[in-house]
Amino acid sequence: MKIVKTAFVVAMALSLSLTSCKPKDADVKAKVETAMKANPDASGVTVTVADGVATLTGEVKDEATKAAVEAAAKTAGAKTVVNSTTVMAPMVMPEIAGDAVLAAAVKDATKDFPSVTAVVNAGVITLTGTIEQAKLPKLMMILNGLKAAKIDNQLTTK
Amino acid sequence: MTSLETKYQALSEMATAHGVADLQVREQNGVLYIDGTAPTGAVKDALWAKYGEIDPTFTGGDLIMNIKTDVSAAVTKVKVTTESSNLNIRKAPGTDSEIVGKAAHGEVITLVSQTSDQWWLVRTEDGEEGYAYAQYLTPEA
Numbered sequence: 001m002k003i004v005k006t007a008f009v010v011a012m013a014l015s016l017s018l019t020s021c022k023p024k025d026a027d028v029k030a031k032v033e034t035a036m037k038a039n040p041d042a043s044g045v046t047v048t049v050a051d052g053v054a055t056l057t058g059e060v061k062d063e064a065t066k067a068a069v070e071a072a073a074k075t076a077g078a079k080t081v082v083n084s085t086t087v088m089a090p091m092v093m094p095e096i097a098g099d100a101v102l103a104a105a106v107k108d109a110t111k112d113f114p115s116v117t118a119v120v121n122a123g124v125i126t127l128t129g130t131i132e133q134a135k136l137p138k139l140m141m142i143l144n145g146l147k148a149a150k151i152d153n154q155l156t157t158k
Numbered sequence: 159m160t161s162l163e164t165k166y167q168a169l170s171e172m173a174t175a176h177g178v179a180d181l182q183v184r185e186q187n188g189v190l191y192i193d194g195t196a197p198t199g200a201v202k203d204a205l206w207a208k209y210g211e212i213d214p215t216f217t218g219g220d221l222i223m224n225i226k227t228d229v230s231a232a233v234t235k236v237k238v239t240t241e242s243s244n245l246n247i248r249k250a251p252g253t254d255s256e257i258v259g260k261a262a263h264g265e266v267i268t269l270v271s272q273t274s275d276q277w278w279l280v281r282t283e284d285g286e287e288g289y290a291y292a293q294y295l296t297p298e299a
């Protein structure tokens with residue numbers, strides 16, 4: 001009986017010590033999240049941890065950031081990291097049409113708005129004259145598709 | 159986030175939520191540029207309605223929102239969605255070009271090709287072929 005008891009105590013102690021060796025998912029999650037907060041580029045990354053496996057999801061700006069967040073998660077204590085972050089499409093600066101092309105496009109676009117005068121200068125479309133309130137969104141929708149640098153709307157609505 | 163990005167944040171969020179492809183939101187010289195391709199015309203309209211809530215007079219001069227509508231290659235029919243008038247069909251893209259035909263308001267015609275963002279090559283029931291202003295054509299599902 002005594003032997004059985006001792007064996008039970010030993011088994012209990014062993015299982016306790018084994019459990020304490022294995023970090024809890026919540027603790028790993030907290031540590032990895034702290035590591036993510038330290039990197040401003042990782043603001044779009046979400047961390048989940050299950051059975052010791054940390055999964056990273058969300059968008060990052062480039063491959064270097066993707067590699068950096070994975071390394072940071074490992075350093076923070078995640079033994080296994082599944083890096084499911086995606087790299088955002090690179091930002092392309094806006095394409096601005098030349099004045100000759102833009103002026104021709106504006107002429108076509110404003111043909112059905114005879115009370116509107118449109119002038120193009122250095123990529124800026126300046127609108128003067130009058131327009132019915134109901135027609136304004138349609139005109140703006142058309143003009144926004146012509147690759148202008150800016151639209152300066154000085155129209156009077158009626 | 160810049161102040162302009164904050165001002166128009168509802169637009170970029172709406173675009174993301176509605177699956178606008180190739181979405182680009184960036185600022186240059188005091189103007190915010192939002193570009194992308196909406197999956198349907200309804201999404202584009204919703205974005206414009208939201209823009210109208212943020213700037214009802216469209217006088218801010220600080221946003222260029224160029225949202226195209228995704229027209230699949232499978233689309234061969236378009237409806238003439240002018241306000242009420244006939245749509246001119248021209249020999250070449252541009253209002254300077256000769257008018258070779260007209261399509262009635264509400265008429266469904268054949269889309270031959272999307273020549274540019276502004277001008278599409280179309281053909282009427284009568285066989286008149288030429289270029290029409292794309293803003294007045296709505297793809298048929």
